[in-house]
Amino acid sequence: MSDFNFNTFETRVSESLIRHKSILDVITKLQESASKVNRAIVKSATDCGCIEITAKKQSIPSDITYSELSSYLNSHVEGELCENCRDVIEAELGNHLFYVTSLCNILDIDFETMLKKEHDKIGALGKYSLL
Template sequence: MRDIDCKTFQDKVDELLVRHRSILDVLSKFQESNARVNRSVVKAVTNCGCINITASKKDLPPDIDLEQMKNFMETHLQGKLCDSCKEIIEMELGNNLFYLVSLCNLLNLDLSEILKKEYGKISILGKFNLS
């Protein structure tokens, strides 16, 4: 498959979005797709077991600076997604992306411009972009 840019994807989504053209439909479908992404990750832990989550409070040294903090932080993930869970999560993320782009389309927002602005913001703020 060829590389796809944001505009091409956004145009295709606009072409295909027929049933859920209402902003209310798109907002609710976007929220539902967020929940499905979360659920698919949870099922990778609880049903399949290919990944584990081990989390606890992280005590950081008091004299640590922001640059060093990354060395002390963890993802809390152990293991690796199996092919089945990876496929499901990728599918759910794709659906989520579809509804994100649908929302952009209905609001006449350019996803590429949003990405550029966010990239610029995080590039300028660097590690201080703690949102």
């Protein structure tokens, strides 16, 4: 993957968009691909069982600072993805990124520039960027 770059990826996505050239097609495929990512994760827990999702109320002390918050929060995921589930989820995430990139291409948004801006925003604001 040493020859990988975002511009090459954007170009390949653009060249692959034949059937789904309409923004309406792309946004509905993006929504569908997000659902497939979610389904693959759920099936890892419910069908395979390699992970468990133990969703429960987060226990957060009232006297902590915002910067300490992450040490008290839990992902609700226990275990590790097996190789098969990891492959399926990676494939679905890759498909989802294809449609995110397609949407960027249609709207003339440079994917790499968008990522760099988000990276810079997170770097500048740190934990406070998602408030």
